[in-house]
Amino acid sequence: MMTCTVLRCCGVIFLTHLFFSRTVAKEFPTLDHIRTKVDDGTQQRTVEDMIFRTVGDRFSDFSVTVDSSFMPSGKEAFQLDTVDGKIVVRGTTGVAAAHGFNHYLKYYARCQVSWTVQQVDLPGVLPPVSPAVTIVTSNRYRYYQNVCTVSYSFVWWDWPRWERHLDWMALSGINLPLAFNGQEAIWQRVYLSLGFTQKDWDEHFSGPAFLAWARMGNIRGWGGPLPPSWHQTQLALQHRILARMRNFGMIPVLPGFAGHVPAAITSLYPKAAVSRLQWGRFKDPYCCTYLLDPQDPLFSHIGGMFISEMIKEFNGTNHIYNADTFNEMRPKSSDPSYLTKSGAAVFAGMLAGDPQAIWLMQGWLFVSDRDFWQPAQTKALLQSVPQGKMVVLDLFGEVEPVYNTTDSFYGQPFIWCMLHNFGGNLGMYGTVHTVNQGSFLARKYLGSTMVGTGLTPEGIDQNYVMYELMNEVAWMPQPVQIMDNWAADYAWSRYGVKNANASLGWQILLRSVYDCEKGFKDHCDSVVVKRPQLHKTQRSWYKPEDVFSAWDHFVSASNDLGLVDSFRYDLVDITRQALQEWAYMNYQDLMETYNTGDLNKFRDAAGVFQQTLTDMDRILATHQNFLLGRWIEDAKSLATNDQERSLYEFNARNQVTLWGPNGEIVDYANKQWSGLVADYYSERWALMIKTLTTALMEGKKFNHTAFQQDVFQQVEKPFTLANKTYPYYPTGDTLQIAKELHQRYRRRTW
Template identity: 55%
Template sequence: MRTAMSAPFGRCPALLVLGLLAAADCRFPPLEQLRPAASERAQAAAVSALLQRLLGNRSAEFAVSVNRSLSTDSLDVCELRSGRNHRIIATGSSGVAAASGIYNYLKYFCNCHVSWSGDQLEVPSPLPALSGVLRINTPHRFRYYQNVCTVSYSSVWWDWPRWEREIDWMALNGINLPLAFTGQEALWQEVYRSLGLNQSDIEEFFSGPAFLAWNRMANMYKFGGPLPQSWHVNQLRLQFKILERMRSFGMIPVLPAFSGNVPKGILKLHPEANVTRLGPWAHFNCSFSCSYVLDPRDPLFLQIGSLYLSQVVKQFGTDHIYNTDTFNEMTPPSSDPVYLSAISRSVFASMTAVDPEAVWLMQGWLFFSDAAFWKPPQIRALLHGVPLGRMIVLDLFAETEPVFSYTESFYGQPFIWCMLHNFGGNNGFFGTVESINSGPFKALSLKNSTMVGIGMTPEGIEQNPVIYELMSELAWRKEPVNLTKWVSLYTVRRYGSMHESLSAAWKLLFGSVYNCTVPHYKNHNHSPLVRRPSFNMNTGSVVRPRRPV
């Protein structure tokens, strides 16, 4: 064993004709294995059920259908028109497309609003008529949602009604590639038992529920644990419901894979294993951090990784896309490009051994968080250990620190332009509206861009819902919005009122706290309104007031 130290009021058709951008010049296969698994009828039924939950009896005024042939290029489309008896007829290329198209109609024709903060659903009667066919489409194959940290900052204690509400929100906002990490520890327990670990070894490894995000990323172990068996049972039941509902909408859930993070007990069974003990993380001493990481080149890595992914596919099914992250906020033991390429090749091999169609979804956070280590040769080596088009990189903090811009679009691997926005689940007014309003369009228009999607990757949610409504809507736009007009219409939807003072207030917010332009700023929120009382509080201002454009 080696040791390493870590260092959208009114009918506004002009706003609704959301056009399609020209496809980027891609140098990789089309990722055709990543497609909705549910039938067209099942997806339509899921959207109809969503509308029943959202609108009650008014849902009968919408007729929903799904027709995959509406799209000829894998890019989602929804068409809406008025039918008899004031009904709205919605046809989407997927359930998500239909739900998102209907929500666009509810926003811009009915002045309705659905958010984490509550709903404003005073739907006009009869429903406003459409004069022709309203066609809404997206230039983005994938619309990704969540961060591996979100579970610990926001959703760890959720029950099924709260998850049902969130998945409905995802569908309405066009999300088709959500992270689905719930219940994975129950499967890990079975894998480790089959390998010969006893229960005490396993209990020493898992952290408590609130800290599982960092346990999964090899940042810590044991802290807040052990996990009771009732936790495993309940989380498994929850995951089955989550996956069934996501897939019913035509979403493609991202499931977990093996990164090399192992319990210390593995060393008792396999003392010959090539295991590195990492250094301390985030001021935790080695009683709770300094995790043990199995070298992906060791034959045991393929054995464990294949066992685990086999359990994942057996229990959860598969949509052929998996997430795991190597070296998260940890420095690799070697900067040799040959070593780094071998690492990613081995991690990917543990996926394809179980699922030959596997695609690895990887967070690109490491390239930013440890920029001193990850220079172009190292980044290229890690990325090119996987065939082009079999890895998708999340450019996790692209609104502020876009990695694609200095890596030639991740050296040919497809990537998703993501807005991180929130660190640590902090609450407080914050946004970068000018950046998110322009960044994705610039990235997609670059020569040889490998951008295949747009994403939202906040560490914590249920805060600043206006930013997430804007961001999700931009995924269906062909060009940036006029922010002043957009926020004025948002105000009417949110409050169900055209009061001038409301619009004026939100314009001020969009020109100040929601338009941070400080270079390289990470929103850890220094507002005294949401910080613990202190005589030595850091309240450095990040606001440079500007007029929204």
Template identity: 50%
Template sequence: MALHGINLPLAFVGQEAIFQRVYLSMGFTQKELDEHFGGPAFLAWARMGNIRGWGGPLPQMWITQKLVLQHQILDRMRALGMVPVLPAFAGHVPAAIKRVFPKANVTRLGNWGHFNSTYSGTYLLDFEDPLFQTFGKTFIQMQTEEYGTNHIYNADTFNEMRPASSDPAYIAQAGKYVYTAMTAGDSQAIWLMQGWMFLNPFWQAPQVKALVTAVPKGRMIILDLASELESLFDKFESYYGQPFIWCMLHNFGGTMELYGAISSINEGPPKARSFPNSTMVGIGMTPEGIHQNEVIYEFMAENSWRTKPRDVNTWVSSFAQQRYGQKNEYVDEAWKLLMGSVYNATDGHRDHDLAMITKRPDLKYDVSSDLWYNPEDLFKAWDGFVNASHALQGSRLFHYDIADISRNSLQVLAMTFFTDMVKAYKAKDIDAIKKSGTSMSELLTDLNHLLCSNERFLLGLWIADAHSWAVDSSEKALLEYNARNQITLWGPNGEIHDYASKQWCGVMTDVYRARWEFFSDWLVQLVNNKTSWDSYIFNENILKAVEAPWTFSTYPQSTKPSGNPIVWSKEVHTKYRPLTQNGFFTKMWKDRWMEGKSKQSLGLYVSKIARMFSL
């Protein structure tokens, strides 16, 4: 982080230990906290008040070990000259608040993300209740006693949650009291807040202005959280004088498809700095998951030292040479193709779990929604990596990259088998359904072999990391369930299933291949029984038959790669590259391009941001 210029990192680890001290000191029981804290894989959303208790109870040793880890993290950050951002009290309290404080003024918020009232509908302490200041002050003081402070704190009261009132006076009071609760514990407090919620239509100029101007100018910093997708500083007059940071969100859920908005990343920060009366004070990266698309993070981080846009082709040539230790014409041209296509979404597309093979099958799925680029550019880049494989076989980073390009190419190619399956179903052709289903199953098997050949794509390492925090068999089972559930069902009944999908060795066959085989068999049954497709019935059945059982399974997964990613990439390239030349992708891209041009010419190219709030 330091080498990439990051000097204001979030430092959220270990906060449950502090909240536990605060709540226990005020009369809550540990059982009540067990129902409040989320499980290890879902803590981020529990901390923001979206859910409560899901994935728990949080083991005591987890809480204690994270406290120890936070000390190590903060020591290293401060030694490197960084200013760590610590959490503050945002108003979310355990459901037992009324037992402990019968007169407390509490609002129960609405359910989030299709979760029912068991795990959602969290409790928000009224800002004007004197308890709010007590909680806020006590938390800051106890946290400072344990970790020290650099005086910058994060609190997100309304993240993806609707305030009780749209009255600007109410919004202003909320902002005022959150801030004064911080300053009660630290007179030098500065409030760092996500601007993500301002993308919701609820937040119009009067509401945004009321919130941000309720805090003294300069004592709040706003993360313009998705600037490369839809900046808001220009809509809200540079946040009415409060400092903001231009952020690249880039990735939702930690999904793994190749994606980027390179033109926006290249041109956005210089434009923001020159915005009239700009209060921009820096750039930031705010992804929900890293460990993918490394080129995008490298490019974005360089904006710390750039005052104007770069020539992308020149930059990526240098990037490739540094990455592999030598220059190669094939891979050089491949990277240029990628930077001009898959890494340059310009139509408003978000990297938002839109990889067809990792989504629950649906007969009505629109495969073109996965594309914002001409697929042939991706396939030509794949050719380039294969052609460069002999010369660059000594580079471990090349091993990862060629597997990643091959993975994404197969992911896109799978669209043809799905399309054929749908056509066969509509024609009531059982043999054709089975043939397409077999082709899909075979592709996913080959893809799994490819992924197993590189350590970066192993489910086993994810589960092993979860196991490493356990002190006994019950904790091991809980932590493994958290790890499996988050990357698949994301909830007890698939409330936001596939949101954090991972294309990993083990998941590809045991979950995704199993689902597609179930889907193919289901279509055959529909034809045989002369019944029509019903998404609700299908979803209920696949949840019970395939998805839920996998989240509870505990069979071992390999933590060591098997095979050579270059060999496997060449094999799947030889086998599947000819299938990309049948005209399917040319026609689909042409139709999508024409549709996009038509919408733009009519002024109807509407932002897809509403989809983000469909959760």
């Protein structure tokens, strides 16, 4: 006979019991050694410390136990109960216990802890849990991070910022995070011992804001060189990050050797077999990185040296390593035998340093270049490693899953992921339906080798609602049944009180802007943040009126919720989104008046358009999460001298604008931040309007090529080289400005 508890929340009926329902997914004993190696007592104390950091003196209202043996099935689980007035949290791991605590916060105490804004106003008397609740996850791993996240979001973080984020990771139930900090210091030791010089090294790795792509061999040297203080700081930070991850019961994923080497290898080792890889529009000296041939004996030697040195430095390993050799770069040959040898070489390098190594690979290459990665090529790479010795991230699973076109990655275990974000863009976007359903469909797929779920955004601090949903789905036995109910619960926990307008606002958003059926890679395609051009269309999967309607509800809720920081963040965000929609309407008017040749009407339309950008900057300035000044000042704070400060500021400015010396990926990492809107996006549009005005007055056609050169020389490049100081703290009243803008703009749409 089976005992169970029925728990109703967030539109789902959780059927929880001690023997969780069997799934069709295959088990992989080869992964059994990929686990936490920290005892239950250490994990328990780590969770207790996290709870104290989260709720302060109310910590005494909770009791935590980590007991790895309390689930006979061996699956991860947590249990909530009330005993003698205390909320008792029990977990099979520290992560499970932390997630159980978070479940209580959200669905009993009505609190929410998110990336950078939180609401933890606990009620005076904590609501009891009765009867006891046990929730089990079928997902062995809950992965987190894209290899790009470390550059788009984490690059300037110090330990206090990391500590808070690690708490969030544990609360979110994440147990398989990427841990990439400090690796350049290890690589430096390896390459110097192989005879490379400091100059060779400086020319190889890029500056801090571009390290992710230097690590993957996409670029070399851009934004560098890295100063010695960077290595020291990041190495010390990595020690603390790894210790905390492990003490929570997480399984850190360390970097491995993918085959990319400094250019000096051709002179230092003239017999080494190398090829060159091209990425995007970068040119020498920043492009065409060098890749060791898989059969060259140096390959496994360098790979083994790096893994061994890293294990020594960080006091052990959890045996799982990430390496991506062909990320957005075509191999020199499509011959399956070459691809098999390439994969085998990467894995051999890992084994040379750790005989128990498991290779974790991002599956993005199979999405970004489907023409090359046909079945024969894909199978050759995936089967270059013994089955169960590679874990593949189905990186863009919510939009373009690969498992269902590759027979479940040809037998290799995979993790179904929600990528969601590119470049850290801030526009509202989501695929709520596929996020809700996708991982369950992947698990039911015939012959499924799915072993978990994951979050793989390129950048964070945006669209919080999608990540809350995905983290909950990872622990659910079935999809959310009534999304409107989940949205209402989300609003209640995010703001701490029930509010009809807030609930309605979120329900509208989840039915529209957050329900993009097919998904867009370039979903933040606003005219605000893209280099100005004529006749630009703005792809949209929702009706702008839905955004305006949700805006109405948020403004109406502001009288009751205005003191809640998470609400003020959301009010800024929805106002920003509404002004983005209005800017596109203004843009269409601007283009229409230009095409008709009416100079006076064009000038009027231009004034309205530019005022919209000014108003966007005003509302963004009222919340700390939308400030350019934070990004730049955080970068400068890591410097130890003026030269480093200048380098770091340049890195910070270039990444979010030109992304390269000549705008190779211009606007890819665009951010609607106060300061950036006023001094970069608005200035580009001012030049565009001036150019169009001159064309109308002189009866000439607009020269797009000439304008691109002008805007690069007059606005974009000077901005990346400037050193203007921007506010670190918000200015202006969010509620007052949001209401003012709503009254002014909304009446034009009714």
